[in-house]
Amino acid sequence: MTQFDELGRMYDDSAELPWRKHMEMFTVLKLMGDLTDAAVLDIGCGSGAYARAIRARGAKRVLALDESEGMIAHALARERDERLGIEYLCGPLPEAERGRFDIVLAVYVLPYATTVEQLSAMCQSAFTALRPGGRFITLVLHPHSTDEPDYYRRYGFRLFSDHPEVDGAPVTLELQLGDHRVTVSARYWTPHTVEEAMRTAGFRTAVWHRHDVDPDAVAEHGEEYWRPYLDRPHAAIIECGKAGDAKAATAPGGPEVTG
Structure with a gap:
């Protein structure tokens, strides 16, 4: 059992939080671009929120993986009701599926590596899953986040750590949804x-993208609602490509690069 097994419904609800729906998911889906006829692998799919959004944007095939039996059970229950044509599997990518995907997405997956070896293995798994020219898009803890516990409270979560920002430092995220609160443990990686883990796996230069906000959401909530997060985001969005893709290799790496 993992720390996520009983959190499926809460993770569905978290996808409706303004910062996730109108900023994080908005930016990631825009970065993914036209998905018509694309094959997409969603690693660490959780409750399936991104998998469903990707399928709705025209992806020909969506395969979603998670190590949590509870998350996959929840996602499969929704799939039985909604019949979107998404495939869900609990566990690693089957060997027969290697090299078959145009995009691999891993949202908040790398932060759960507890060693450099695990981090590198995660990147290697994404690389192996991609076709030549494919792209890997992932979210990690941002080096410019803040450890002030209440800084992100307005967005529905708290982030705190008693450790310096060094490789493998433990970080705690506390998510608040109505009367429900869940605590998730993760790791910070520089x-x-x-x-280096991405280069070792074979990827080209990593491009760090800043978050965008849906203009309609700016109009609804006001610019000042979004400003604290944009100034000190807790997550960074990274894109890199497998050989044959020029798009993700045109900008230098580092967390200051914008999309």
Whole structure:
């Protein structure tokens, strides 16, 4: 059993939080671009929120993986009701599926590596799953986040750590949804270590993208609602490509690069 097994419904609800729906998911889906006829692998799919959004944007095939039996059971229950044509599997990518995907997405997966070896293995798994020219898009803890516990409270979560920002430092995220609260443990990895793991796996230069906000959401909530997060985001969005893709290799690495 993992720390996520009983959190499926809460993770569905978290996808409706303004910062996730109108900023994080908005940015990630825009970065993914036209998904018509694309084959997409969602690693660490959780409750399936991204998998469903990707399928709705026209992806020909969506395969979603998670190590949590509870998360996959929840996602499969929704799939039985909604019949979107998404495939869900509990566990690692089957060997027969290697090299078959145009995009691999891993949202908040790398932060759960507890060693450099695990971090590198995660990047290697994404690389192996991609076709030549494919792209890997992932979210990690941002080096410019803040450890002030209440800084992100307005967005529905708290982030705190008693450790310096060094490789493998434990970080706690506390998510608040109505009367429900869940605590998730993760790890911080420096940009150098993340990029080295990607290079070792075979990826080209990593591009760090800043978050965008849906203009309609800016109009609804006001610019000042979004400003604290944009100034000190807790997550960084990284894109890198497998050989044959020029798009993800045109900008230098580092957390200052914008999309």
